[in-house]
Each structure stands twice: as C-alpha cells, then as structure tokens.
Amino acid sequence: MNSMAGKRVIWLAVPALAFLAIFYAAPLFYLLARSFVGPSGFTFGLFSAFLADAYNWRVIGNTLRIAMLVTLVCLVVGYPVALALARARGFAQVILLTAIILPLSVGVVVKAFAWQIVLRRDGAIARLLVSTGIWDEPQRLLFTEPGLVIGAANVFLPFMILPIYSVVKLIDPRLWEAGATLGASPLYRFRKIILPLTMPGIISGMAFVFSMSVSMFVIPSLLMGDRFQTLATLTGRSFLLMRNEALGSATAVVLLVLAVSIVVGSTWLSRRIGRSA
C-alpha cells in the first residue's frame, strides 16, 4: 500500500488550508463584505462618498503616477541588467547576484532609512551631482517626488530583474546566430527574437513592481512625509492616526481591487502572449 499517494493524502493539506482560510481569507472577505453592506443592505455608499471628494482623486493620482514612474525606472534599468546577468560568468555573476539578492533580504525600514541619509542636502546623491557639474549647488531630494521614485525604484529593482532574467536565460543563443546567418541586423533581431521571448518576463516584472509601488507604505512615510498622501499611506493613517475606519476601509478595498486586477490582468496578458509566441 502506498501511504503517500492517492486521495487520502489530501488530509495533509487541511491544517495549512484551514489556518489560512480562517485567519486570512475570512478576514479579507469580511473587509469586503463590510464595505459593501450598509444599514439598508447592499450599497456603494462608502465608495461614492470616497470618490466624491476631490482630495481623494488627487491621492489616487499621486499613487498611480508614482507607481508608473517607479515601474518605468525599474524597467529601463532592470532590462539591461537582466541581459547582463544572463551573460555573466564567474566573478561578475557572483557580484551581480549578490547585488540583487542581498537587498532582498534586508528589511524595508533599513533601506528607507538609508535613503533618508542618501537623499539629504548633504547626502551622497547631491554631492555626486554637484561634483559632476550637473547641479550648481546641493539640493535636498528628501521629501520630493524624484527622491521617492529613486528610493522606491531601488527597493523594487530586484523584482524587475529576476522575472526578466528567468526568461532571458532560457533563450537559445543559436536563435540569435541563426538570425545573423539569415542576414538580419542586430536591431531587427532584438525586436523580432529577444523582445518577444522576454515579454512574459517584462510583464510579470512590471506587474510586481507596479503593484508593490501602489501599496508601499514605509517608503513614502519616510521619504515624503505627511503632506503627500498615496492610497496606502492614507489607508494606514486613517486607521493608525485618524481612527477613521470608514475611510480606511474604502481605501483598503480600492487598493485590494487594484492589486488583484494587476495580478489577474498580468497573468492573462502573459498567457495570451505565451500562446501567440
């Protein structure tokens, strides 16, 4: 008799599933249900009140703008790095892998604090830009949007590099040579061979970085302060400081819907591309 196969083995899944169902899935459904149920049944009241306030639209705008900028910076920097990582051997490979993996194991509070130091008026970036002549005099990047984008891009960059790397390393180098043999120019080969084959990695990298940027909380709290609100910081503040649970629940549900639609949308998109490729 094989004790580790068949239908009976399903019972081994029960402890973990029950735990997550009770302490994770049920609270999420409870949050959703409470935000759609008013005194007289089903209602969108919470959300129409939230969306009627012009300030909240600015918050949504802030959130999406910052997330798009961070994603763009990560893509522009991360794509070449993923190509380099796939080609790297020996020492270069170890250095690149270390630079990508080590920051992943360091907490976000540590990294956000480091960026508070780096972005000051007398910090490393201001001094670098002054000494290279790009800036005439040192400026403060801390508590500015460019500062936030740089800091967030630094924290999320590995999540762009790794998914792209995971598809780049699967590309058969002979495809590139075959294209050359057939007389295609390097740019044409990049557009017709490398780019389509790496598209699933680009999509999942962008989805990771975008959804993490939308929901980041510690980084804007430390690098932007209270005057600038995103959906996540507003959610946190309304629960932790303002004790306004109605507002917090509304923003939390908006964030949840955003995050889930990014995951579902990107999965659908990369499957579609995977089929047509």
Place this chain on the structure above:
Amino acid sequence: MTAIEKASSALIWFVATLAVIFLLAPLAITVAVSFGDSAVFSLPPPGWSTRWYERLPNTRGLAASLGTSVQIAALSTLISLVIGTLCAIALVRGEFRGREAIATFLVSPLMLPGLVVGIAMLQGFRAMGLRDAWLSLLVAHVVITMPYVVRTVLASLSLFDFTLIEAARTLGCNTAQALRRVMVPALAPAFLTSGMFAFLASMDNYPISIFFTDAWTKTLPIQMLQLVEERPDPMIAAVSTLLIVLAILAMIIGDRLVGLKKLAEF
C-alpha cells in the same frame, strides 16, 4: 561582432555596473554611517567610533522589540514549515482537482498589499475575539511566512522521487524511519533556505505587524521606525548594520546550501 552589437554589449555592462552600485550603495552607506562618530550623518565621517553600538543596549524598547521579533519569527516559521510541508506533500502527491488553485492561495499573501491584509486581519481578529497582541502577531506571521515555505518546499518536493520511500520500506524501514532517513535529508536544503528567508521576512515585516502592536508588544521594525521618527541618529544605522550582517549570513548559508543562482529563481 558588428559595431552595434559591441556598443549594445558595452551599454548593457555599463548599466549593470551602475545598477550594482545603486543596489549596494545604500547598504554600504548605512554601515559607514554606523561606525562614524558624527551625529549628523556626514560622509565620510570625521572620525570612526563604535559609540552608536555601545548605546544600543541602553536604548529603551530596543532589546524588548528584538526579543519579540525573534520569538514571533522563529515560532511562525516553525509552524509554517510543519503545516506548509504537509500541505506541499498533499499537493504533489494528491490526486484531486484544484491543486494549482490551492498553491496560488497559499502564496497569495505575498501578492496582496500588506497593509490591506493587516487591516482585514485587525477587523477579522477583533470579530473573532482574538485581542492578545502577541498571539495576533504570531497568527498573522504564520500567514506571512507560509508563502516562502510553500513555494520552496513545493519546488523541491516536485523533484523528489517518492519511490525512494517505498525502496527504503522494502529494505526494512518502517514509514517513520523511511521519511526520516530518506525524505528529510533530501528536503533539508529546501527547509533551511525557505525557513531562513521566511524568518527574515517575518523579522522585517512592517505593514501587517503595525496593526497588532501595543505599548508592551512591539516588533523590531515598528520600534525602529518609531525611533527614526523621534530622533534619527546613527544609532538606527547601527541597528540596520546588524540586520544587514544577518542578511549577509543568510545569503552565504543559502549559497552553500543551494547556490546563488538557485536563490535568484523566480
């Protein structure tokens, strides 16, 4: 190689070099600041000292929050390893529908905004009558650590040859012995690496923990952020440096166990 290929190759390596500096510089600067004797983060510091480290033991709340974090991280990782591995076995060996959906469900806490999960848990736990801060933290952190365990152990189990267990039993082991002598050693690297990164994820978590702390029960990131907001000084850099050392250790161990390339798999 044509000129364009040479130029693009040079560009790729140039960007990669800048990215390495970009990724590691914040950590290096934190370490440098922590050993400086200036209170205003000037770099390079006018002199070197260990005075920020000497102040650590006397900083109110720091030791206690470290203790809480280590307890919660160790216990939640252990619970996740046990129930997560059992579930992974069921998913790999079971013959039932929806296995992929279950795997996605177990990993999903990683994909949802931490703050939203935290708020949902805060309201949910309250409705269930779970009010104790420490116990709430533990339960929440089992959910946080579960994805790391399930992802790695599942990948490792799907490569494990279960007929080895039958072979061990044929050779005279009972089921418990067969599991201990055949399956546990084969899965040991997966247990260790996933346990390590689950532990670190729990130690670092902020957006969920923040909802379950009270005056007496705080985790390290919560205490650190509070200190940063109250009086940002290089003492925070000293704490950060210790956490960076912990991350370096975890990476070295992970490299020895499964190799850096495997750690980079996504």
